Amino acid sequence: MNKRDRHSLIRELVQEQIIEKQEDLVRILMEKGIEVTQATISRDIKELQLIKVPSKSGGYRYNLPPEMNYDTARKLERLLRDAFISIDTQKEFVLIKTQPGNAFALGAIIDSADYEEVFGTISGDDTVLIICKGEEEALYMQRRIIAFI
Amino acid sequence: MNKRDRHSLIRELVQEQIIEKQEDLVRILMEKGIEVTQATISRDIKELQLIKVPSKSGGYRYNLPPEMNYDTARKLERLLRDAFISIDTQKEFVLIKTQPGNAFALGAIIDSADYEEVFGTISGDDTVLIICKGEEEALYMQRRIIAFI
DNA sequence: CCTAAAGAAGCATAAATATACATATCTTTT
DNA sequence: AAAAGATATGTATATTTATGCTTCTTTAGG
Numbered sequence: 001m002n003k004r005d006r007h008s009l010i011r012e013l014v015q016e017q018i019i020e021k022q023e024d025l026v027r028i029l030m031e032k033g034i035e036v037t038q039a040t041i042s043r044d045i046k047e048l049q050l051i052k053v054p055s056k057s058g059g060y061r062y063n064l065p066p067e068m069n070y071d072t073a074r075k076l077e078r079l080l081r082d083a084f085i086s087i088d089t090q091k092e093f094v095l096i097k098t099q100p101g102n103a104f105a106l107g108a109i110i111d112s113a114d115y116e117e118v119f120g121t122i123s124g125d126d127t128v129l130i131i132c133k134g135e136e137e138a139l140y141m142q143r144r145i146i147a148f149i
Numbered sequence: 150m151n152k153r154d155r156h157s158l159i160r161e162l163v164q165e166q167i168i169e170k171q172e173d174l175v176r177i178l179m180e181k182g183i184e185v186t187q188a189t190i191s192r193d194i195k196e197l198q199l200i201k202v203p204s205k206s207g208g209y210r211y212n213l214p215p216e217m218n219y220d221t222a223r224k225l226e227r228l229l230r231d232a233f234i235s236i237d238t239q240k241e242f243v244l245i246k247t248q249p250g251n252a253f254a255l256g257a258i259i260d261s262a263d264y265e266e267v268f269g270t271i272s273g274d275d276t277v278l279i280i281c282k283g284e285e286e287a288l289y290m291q292r293r294i295i296a297f298i
Numbered sequence: 299c300c301t302a303a304a305g306a307a308g309c310a311t312a313a314a315t316a317t318a319c320a321t322a323t324c325t326t327t328t
Numbered sequence: 329a330a331a332a333g334a335t336a337t338g339t340a341t342a343t344t345t346a347t348g349c350t351t352c353t354t355t356a357g358g
Contacts, residue, residue, distance in 0.1 A: 003336070021314060040337055042316055051200040053214065056263065060346090065202065066215035073219045114205075152306065170344065189307055191346055
């Protein structure tokens with residue numbers, strides 16, 4: 001079990017069950033035969049940007065980081081519906097073609113959404129180039145963007 | 150300075166500046182002449198459901214709680230646009246009239262959104278009664294719901 | 299006005315979390 | 329393949345956060 005796999009397992013776990021503290025994750029992973037210490041989990045949580053949310057019922061629960069806020073999502077959705085032409089990936093790059101004059105706005109929204117997977121964007125008049133942190137991330141970003149259309 | 154005022158001040162502070170830890174709030178409030186201990190801040194944070202978000206830059210930052218997620222908001226928006234008839238408040242109650250058969254779904258979404266201001270909901274066939282925690286909260290909920298339409 | 303009950307907050311401390319440092323492991327370069 | 333660098337993780341511990349218990353304050357009821 002490498003770090004990457006552990007991370008995605010942790011993401012699943014916090015969605016599926018109520019993780020009240022880091023030791024819960026240590027215990028659950030232990031039960032699955034994965035030995036890690038609380039220190040590692042603390043670092044994982046930091047990297048995954050998981051948040052500890054006080055719940056109404058009085059306890060606490062670790063959660064995935066907040067998604068893009070509603071307004072931003074609405075803007076992105078509208079813009080894509082209006083101006084999207086095509087999307088493609090190559091290596092760690094995602095290239096989006098838009099109607100002329102719309103790419104800059106699209107790039108700005110993607111920037112403001114502050115995706116973990118994105119290294120940076122460059123926007124021209126009708127093209128946004130998203131530079132992701134890796135190939136896998138590029139594919140993931142492509143999927144996310146397509147989901148908006 | 151009572152608890153309510155301190156709470157709204159804390160909400161402002163976490164938006165305006167980077168609060169890395171609870172002691173930061175203790176210090177800032179102290180500078181404003183408000184004496185509280187870390188214990189109180191811990192309880193405030195729990196009540197306000199503030200979250201400690203690991204930031205990209207390596208540190209941590211307290212933030213307001215995540216808004217309703219995008220999917221929930223979308224569902225709520227669609228349902229309101231399709232089925233909304235009227236909304237009104239009286240005291241701590243908000244009464245929403247919908248097309249027959251839609252109130253239950255609406256109530257369920259409002260429940261799942263887990264609004265801080267809401268005490269509970271009761272849904273019939275074409276009516277949702279939202280019981281808020283007070284009059285002020287009811288007016289706030291009314292505004293929020295109208296904003297969706 | 300008095301008393302009981304509820305709410306708020308301090309103090310002390312327990313519990314949880316983050317991190318400096320050391321070590322091990324994996325990667326890249328020569 | 330050895331050396332050098334980067335990455336990952338454990339150990340021990342410092343730092344941060346939550347909470348039991350107590351006291352003080354406010355509110356509600358008689």
